[in-house]
Amino acid sequence: MSHRPPRPPRPLRVLAPALAAGVLLTTAACSDGDDSGPDRADSTADTTRISSSPLAQASPAPLTPAGARAALVTEADLEDDWNQVKNAAAWRDSLLVGKVDVADFLTAKTNAADCQKLLDRLYSDDLLGKPSGASALTGFEEGASRLLYQVAAYDKAGLDTSFAWLKSLPVKCDQFTAKDSSGGQRTVQVVSTSLPKEGDARQGLRVTVQGSSGGTSATLTLDVAALRVGTDAISITNGGLDGADHDSTEQAAKLGAARLEDVRAGRTPSADPDEID
The missing domain is CATH 3.40.1000 (Protein Transport Mog1p; Chain A)
Known part of the structure; x- marks a missing residue:
């Protein structure tokens, strides 16, 4: 009885896109809900986008x-x-x-x-x-x-x-x-x-x-x-x-x-x- 040769391991570069997609889906799912909890995703891109929003800017200083x-x-x-x-x-x-x-x-x-x-x-x-x-x-x-x-x-x-x-x-x-x-x-x-x-x-x-x-x-x-x-x-x-x-x-x-x-x-x-x- 012949034995099937073992399958070589899949290159990691093939798995990388799938893993990246999974991370993006997880982040998107978190952002759709309440973002005030401790598990909120806090990426550099999100921080940059939020800080540049007019809604996030400080209120105007009092009139001098x-x-x-x-x-x-x-x-x-x-x-x-x-x-x-x-x-x-x-x-x-x-x-x-x-x-x-x-x-x-x-x-x-x-x-x-x-x-x-x-x-x-x-x-x-x-x-x-x-x-x-x-x-x-x-x-x-x-x-x-x-x-x-x-x-x-x-x-x-x-x-x-x-x-x-x-x-x-x-x-x-x-x-x-x-x-x-x-x-x-x-x-x-x-x-x-x-x-x-x-x-x-x-x-x-x-x-x-x-x-x-x-x-x-x-x-x-x-x-x-x-x-x-x-x-x-x-x-x-x-x-x-x-x-x-x-x-x-x-x-x-x-x-x-x-x-x-x-x-x-x-x-x-x-x-x-x-x-x-």
Whole structure:
């Protein structure tokens, strides 16, 4: 009876691909489940991929005074003939000073408080309330119109509350009466306006105040805009007795949001607005 000669051992290079495939399948199976346990595969490739993901990057650093100033728009960002001024922080418009007539809100007296807050905040340049961190402000003039632009850091809960308040104003304060210190009446109207879809949240308003200034009838028209980027925000008031140019408000909102996003990402905003998409 003859014996079959023994089969030579299979070369290891044939088994290597199969073993490698088995390892890959095992790793894939582990990654499909809960990766928080001690048996999680931890390869160099996976670590590199995860660390480069935007979701894994650290949160933006808090806004600094220098960052807030860098995020401000400039003359180059605005269309038309806007000129930057140095006294914007002292701007106040007397037509915004008045006491809301509560009689206009017989069935919704809480709305009167919201409308009073709008007048007060527009006058004091604190549209979104007091900042909790760094802030910066600049202003521009074009004829009789003024554009006030602010960037600031806020407490998240307070900022959410302020945006909810702004969104409610076109309904709560669509038209009401305010009285000045001498009893003169002013008619105030508030309507919603559109803004470029920039930032995490936004709200635009058109506020008109009809009354008297210096003994003559006058109408103050303001474009009001607010944009939130994380816990930082931009606020804009633009207009005057000759009306408000909404295109300038939109331009400031669009380019200003891009500048703030650059600052939050640790980048230097472009000096040329044409470089921003």
